[in-house]
Amino acid sequence: MNLILASQSPRRRELLGLTGLDFIVRVADIDETMDERKPPVEEVARVSREKALAVSREPDDVVIAADTIVVCEGKILGKPKDAQDAFRMLSMLSGRSHQVMTGMTVLRGDEIVTHTEVTKLRFRDLLPEEVNAYIASGEPMDKAGAYGIQGGAALFCTRMEGDYYNVMGLPVCALSVILRTFGLPIWGVEV
Numbered sequence: 001m002n003l004i005l006a007s008q009s010p011r012r013r014e015l016l017g018l019t020g021l022d023f024i025v026r027v028a029d030i031d032e033t034m035d036e037r038k039p040p041v042e043e044v045a046r047v048s049r050e051k052a053l054a055v056s057r058e059p060d061d062v063v064i065a066a067d068t069i070v071v072c073e074g075k076i077l078g079k080p081k082d083a084q085d086a087f088r089m090l091s092m093l094s095g096r097s098h099q100v101m102t103g104m105t106v107l108r109g110d111e112i113v114t115h116t117e118v119t120k121l122r123f124r125d126l127l128p129e130e131v132n133a134y135i136a137s138g139e140p141m142d143k144a145g146a147y148g149i150q151g152g153a154a155l156f157c158t159r160m161e162g163d164y165y166n167v168m169g170l171p172v173c174a175l176s177v178i179l180r181t182f183g184l185p186i187w188g189v190e191v
Contacts, residue, residue: 048103070145117171119162
């Protein structure tokens with residue numbers, strides 16, 4: 001039995017490492033386009049499920065897949081296409097509340113569990129100059145909503161309700177509970 005992380009994200013690798021489990025990485029190659037007419041909470045779950053199902057595996061392997069989006073005023077903010085797109089996203093988040101949603105799917109054989117974690121955040125009013133400086137750092141370019149809460153965007157957030165690690169891309173508390181239901185020992189502890 002292998003534990004497979006279906007993600008190339010270094011943050012997800014780091015966070016899954018908190019469980020004390022050995023795992024391998026296999027990247028899922030799927031179309032991650034979301035239907036903006038459907039509820040974001042459903043779409044992010046659907047994408048995570050498709051990622052999990054797309055990974056090559058043996059029947060006894062356990063696969064973990066996740067997808068993270070930022071939702072502000074009903075609009076899905078994925079990864080920015082370029083600096084201009086990052087500026088648009090961060091300007092939209094300035095002075096507003098938003099949600100970070102991570103759809104997470106764990107599967108083994110025919111058993112599939114999909115969970116969506118939602119964390120609410122609020123950003124203070126951002127100055128255009130600081131948004132440009134943050135973008136120039138390069139940090140926002142590979143992150144949903146054009147920010148990383150574990151990096152420079154920590155300076156923007158005035159309030160957070162929910163799982164901090166969800167905002168980083170993998171809700172490890174919820175994941176550990178699901179993995180235990182699949183019989184995996186978290187920190188070597190079997191339940």
